[in-house]
Amino acid sequence: MQLRLDDEDRQVAFGESLGQALGGHGRLYLEGELGAGKTTLTRGILRAYGHRGAVKSPTYTLVEPYELEAVRVNHFDLYRLGDPEELEFIGGRDLLADDALCVIEWPARGEGWLPSPDLVVQLALDGDGRQATLIAGSDHGRRVIERLAGEWSREDDRVS
DSSP: OEEEEOSHHHHHHHHHHHHHHHTTOEEEEEEOOTTSSHHHHHHHHHHTTTOOSOOOOOTTTSEEEEEOSSOEEEEEEOTTOSOTTHHHHTTHHHHTOTTSEEEEESGGGGTTTSOOOSEEEEEEEETTEEEEEEEEOSHHHHHHHHHHHHHHHHHOTTOO
16 A cells, blocks of 8 residues: 655654554554654554654664553664664563554664564655555554555545
């Protein structure tokens, strides 16, 4: 599934829809160059579960846990990860538990250690907006894409 997100508001709105479709669990990989909007999308995902505070990329801490009313979200940013084994030292296996939603920026830096994703979102700069490509990695990911395709195709004919 591909769609264009014209501005930051649209990106946050899509993140909120994505969060709802994920249902509070799974492993979401966010890929894209610096400034592509991975953390902006994460802000929308967290809004789906009631978080209204600031969302900063946990570049130096590697993970920011959010204990929300009905769900636990672990937001990883692996940009500064020196070695995938570092995830073991921060309790990564427990944080990647199946009962949490794990949003992982820069997943390629954890290659060989991270479990497979349910869904990959690739973000690319596209003028003032972003191009988002969604790729399912599991049945859960396929169901998320089906739900989003139905919802976003009604709103925007640029979904493919």
